[in-house]
Amino acid sequence: MSDTAPLKISISYDADRVRGILHKEGNDAASSIWERLNAKLTSNPDVRFSLDGLSLPWPELLGIVREFGSASTQRSLNFRFRPTGEAILRIRSFIEETRAAQLSRDNLVAAIPSDEIKERLRALGFTRPLRPFQIRDLSRLLALPHGANFSVPGAGKTTVTLALHLLVASPDNHMLVVAPKAAFPAWRGIVSE
Numbered sequence: 535m536s537d538t539a540p541l542k543i544s545i546s547y548d549a550d551r552v553r554g555i556l557h558k559e560g561n562d563a564a565s566s567i568w569e570r571l572n573a574k575l576t577s578n579p580d581v582r583f584s585l586d587g588l589s590l591p592w593p594e595l596l597g598i599v600r601e602f603g604s605a606s607t608q609r610s611l612n613f614r615f616r617p618t619g620e621a622i623l624r625i626r627s628f629i630e631e632t633r634a635a636q637l638s639r640d641n642l643v644a645a646i647p648s649d650e651i652k653e654r655l656r657a658l659g660f661t662r663p664l665r666p667f668q669i670r671d672l673s674r675l676l677a678l679p680h681g682a683n684f685s686v687p688g689a690g691k692t693t694v695t696l697a698l699h700l701l702v703a704s705p706d707n708h709m710l711v712v713a714p715k716a717a718f719p720a721w722r723g724i725v726s727e
Contacts, residue, residue, distance in 0.1 A: 543568075545595065651697075652669070
């Protein structure tokens, strides 16, 4: 552990570009973190490098905060993150959401009972039958603020995702599907149903 003052790395948020900026403050002779961050991000084409700053997409910056932001990591690498302005609130919100997700990982409570899920879907015109494990997955996704479905091929991820979208849809909410080309026929089929 070094006796020198920790390197300060400020974090700011650019709302117009939805990017985060890391700015090195002062001399980093006592900390290797700046070299680690540069090495970690060097292959990312979305990162803009300068001598004392890095600009990267906000989600990437949150990943850096998650990886290097703990007090013990900052202490051991002799640096301190210093969020400023809107970055303070956004990072605080990210940390709270991450903690809540971790705490609820094994204690999820179904937001909607399975019978009610089926009933609501029927009322929305969703006619595909759901298997018990799909209802379980749908119930679990409904209980999360953010979720993902990594089921095996053929498990009905498309059906579950469309059902989930129908249950949580609002007028200003749109679904964007990012999938390999091979998944497009399934999506076209279920949407036309």
